[in-house]
Amino acid sequence: xxxxxxxxQVHKYFGKxxxxxxxxxxxxxxxxxxxLGPNGAGKxxxxxxxxxxxxxxxxxxxxxxxxxxxxxxxxxxxxxxxxQELVFDPFFNVREMxxxxxxxxxxxxxxxxxxxEVLEGLGLADKAGTNMRALSGGMKRRALIxxxxxxxxxxxxxxxxxxxxxxxxxxxxxxFIKRLNREGTTIILTTHYLEEAETLCSRVGMLKQGELVAxxxxxxxxxRYSRKSLRLRLDPPSLPAELQPLLRSQENDVYTLALQxxxxxxxxxxxxxxxxxxxxxxxxxxxxxxDVFVELVRQ
Amino acid sequence: xxxxxxxxxxxxxxFWKVSFQTIxxxxxxxxxxxxxxxxxxxxxxxxxxxxxxxxxxIPGLVMMSMLQNSFANSSSSLIQSKVMGNIVFLLLTxxxxxxxxIAFLVAAVIRGLVVGLGVYLVSIFYALPPLHHxxxxxxxxxxxxxxxxxxxxxxGIWADKFDxxxxxxxxxxxxLSFLSGVFYSIHSLPPFWQQVSHLNPxxxxxxGFRYGFFGLxxxxxxxxxxxxxxxxxxxxxxxxxxLRSGYKLRG
Ligand SMILES: Nc1ncnc2c1ncn2[C@@H]1O[C@H](COP(=O)(O)OP(=O)(O)OP(=O)(O)O)[C@@H](O)[C@H]1O
Ligand SMILES: [Mg+2]
Numbered sequence: 001x002x003x004x005x006x007x008x009q010v011h012k013y014f015g016k017x018x019x020x021x022x023x024x025x026x027x028x029x030x031x032x033x034x035x036l037g038p039n040g041a042g043k044x045x046x047x048x049x050x051x052x053x054x055x056x057x058x059x060x061x062x063x064x065x066x067x068x069x070x071x072x073x074x075x076x077x078x079x080x081x082x083x084q085e086l087v088f089d090p091f092f093n094v095r096e097m098x099x100x101x102x103x104x105x106x107x108x109x110x111x112x113x114x115x116x117e118v119l120e121g122l123g124l125a126d127k128a129g130t131n132m133r134a135l136s137g138g139m140k141r142r143a144l145i146x147x148x149x150x151x152x153x154x155x156x157x158x159x160x161x162x163x164x165x166x167x168x169x170x171x172x173x174x175x176f177i178k179r180l181n182r183e184g185t186t187i188i189l190t191t192h193y194l195e196e197a198e199t200l201c202s203r204v205g206m207l208k209q210g211e212l213v214a215x216x217x218x219x220x221x222x223x224r225y226s227r228k229s230l231r232l233r234l235d236p237p238s239l240p241a242e243l244q245p246l247l248r249s250q251e252n253d254v255y256t257l258a259l260q261x262x263x264x265x266x267x268x269x270x271x272x273x274x275x276x277x278x279x280x281x282x283x284x285x286x287x288x289x290x291d292v293f294v295e296l297v298r299q
Numbered sequence: 300x301x302x303x304x305x306x307x308x309x310x311x312x313x314f315w316k317v318s319f320q321t322i323x324x325x326x327x328x329x330x331x332x333x334x335x336x337x338x339x340x341x342x343x344x345x346x347x348x349x350x351x352x353x354x355x356x357i358p359g360l361v362m363m364s365m366l367q368n369s370f371a372n373s374s375s376s377l378i379q380s381k382v383m384g385n386i387v388f389l390l391l392t393x394x395x396x397x398x399x400x401i402a403f404l405v406a407a408v409i410r411g412l413v414v415g416l417g418v419y420l421v422s423i424f425y426a427l428p429p430l431h432h433x434x435x436x437x438x439x440x441x442x443x444x445x446x447x448x449x450x451x452x453x454x455g456i457w458a459d460k461f462d463x464x465x466x467x468x469x470x471x472x473x474x475l476s477f478l479s480g481v482f483y484s485i486h487s488l489p490p491f492w493q494q495v496s497h498l499n500p501x502x503x504x505x506x507g508f509r510y511g512f513f514g515l516x517x518x519x520x521x522x523x524x525x526x527x528x529x530x531x532x533x534x535x536x537x538x539x540x541x542l543r544s545g546y547k548l549r550g
Contacts, residue, residue, distance in 0.1 A: 014550075051390075051391050052390065052391070052549065053387060053390055053391070053549060053550070054549060054550045055545065055549055055550070072393065073393040073395070074393075076391060076392060076393045077393050079391075081391055083387055085384055087383060087384035087385045087387060087388075088383070088385055089380070089383070089385045089388065090383065091312070091313050091316055091317075092309075092312075100305055100308075100309050101388060101392075103301055103302065103304070103305025103306075103308075104302050104305055104306060104388075104389065104392035104393075104394055105302065105392055105393060106301045106302050106393070107301070108301055147388065
């Protein structure tokens with residue numbers, strides 16, 4: 001099976017700024033993939049290269065085997081992109097906009113039921129006749145997502161789709177996107193809400209200053225990079241010397257230690273007991289993607 | 300084909316939905332020119348024997364309105380969607396640069412022709428110019444609008460801001476339209492300005508268009524047609540090169 005996305009040795013310069021430094025990334029069909037990274041890491045740049053909004057300085061990108069430069073028609077047909085910026089066409093209402101958008105991709109009347117389905121799925125059905133200008137910010141965001149879906153793409157790329165969107169819609173949106181994914185659509189998303197990525201995505205790529213610094217299944221990343229942490233309130237507030245290497249942070253009498261595994265807990269408690277330090281409170285905190293993120297960004 | 304057709308339909312609807320601004324306003328402007336100039340000059344100027352000044356003025360005004368509005372259509376559509384950012388919705392599609400070109404060009408020609416027809420229909424209440432060669436008249440109308448539609452695409456791609464677009468309008472389009480013989484025959488100009496006018500493609504469009512009405516012109520209509528066709532081809536070629544390279548559209 002062809003990969004949904006194949007990126008080989010892609011570099012992108014903006015003048016002197018080396019925004020992407022040799023990205024290699026393959027995303028298989030049917031994946032739910034998260035592209036994470038701090039502001040300015042190059043996530044949107046990579047997406048814009050896939051969409052043909054930017055051209056790579058060197059390297060190759062393809063969508064379902066179609067090169068985004070030389071075979072751009074087929075590549076763009078397969079791809080739906082939700083841009084990060086909230087842009088809209090002020091002349092038309094939501095349904096008109098969606099029909100035009102699908103039309104540019106060669107879809108005719110046979111596609112109209114699908115557009116109604118998208119409107120329904122994103123909670124836009126009662127706004128279908130409203131001019132784009134008159135929509136609230138969150139509604140505009142939904143319309144933007146609907147626009148990317150209008151031609152029923154096989155690969156959907158969402159660049160921060162939930163920025164400025166309320167909780168209710170976020171759930172509705174993810175239900176809809178998960179359904180599309182179950183039905184075979186490949187989903188790629190960037191987000192700064194890491195819990196979202198953790199619950200939705202099976203695989204994660206992390207970009208940092210234009211380089212892919214991690215690429216693995218969400219589960220492996222969680223296991224590899226972040227240990228569990230142990231939060232202790234100590235009396236007297238002092239940590240025995242042997243435990244210092246585990247210390248992650250300290251706030252008054254609360255110490256946070258890194259634990260490789262739950263079994264290490266016993267050793268820590270034993271050492272405290274020998275040192276005559278009493279444990280007033282104890283909390284075992286599970287690692288999340290945020291820890292991985294922080295760790296990778298810090299490195 | 301569906302893609303091209305959709306883009307064309309959208310570009311037409313875009314001006315049609317605000318037709319008060321895009322059609323009625325330029326018709327009213329042309330009518331004001333007609334009222335003022337014909338009132339002031341009707342008794343004093345006669346360019347062609349047996350033809351009143353007002354009748355002489357009408358084809359010029361019709362053509363000037365067509366040129367300005369076909370330019371305005373493609374240029375404002377592009378600059379607006381660039382400034383608003385919604386141009387990405389076009390750039391994300393499989394539409395080729397040819398389809399892009401044709402849709403914007405044809406929409407510009409249609410806007411120009413609709414405005415031209417509007418100006419003609421209101422001005423014939425004041426004077427009815429004869430119509431000796433309707434096909435030639437139509438040929439110049441379409442080729443003039445097409446030339447300006449292409450120029451509008453170039454300006455729309457080149458300009459990043461509304462004030463750059465305004466500069467393009469004020470320093471290129473306006474002088475070319477006023478130095479083109481809309482309001483007079485260039486034979487009434489001093490020799491130097493006659494020479495200058497002969498370098499202005501707008502002069503040939505208007506002169507050829509007038510020939511369609513009166514069967515009379517300053518230069519041969521075939522020369523005019525050649526100039527207009529060449530200008531159109533050069534501008535289209537430049538437009539296509541810009542679109543194909545992604546100049547200012549795809550970074
Ligand atoms: N058109 C452009 N011209 C010049 N520099 C650019 C352009 N687009 C992006 N950059 C630069 O490239 C780098 C990567 O930007 P990009 O928008 O891809 O980051 P990002 O990972 O999407 O960040 P965010 O999370 O803030 O959206 C940044 O340093 C940015 O300033
Ligand atoms: Mg971004």
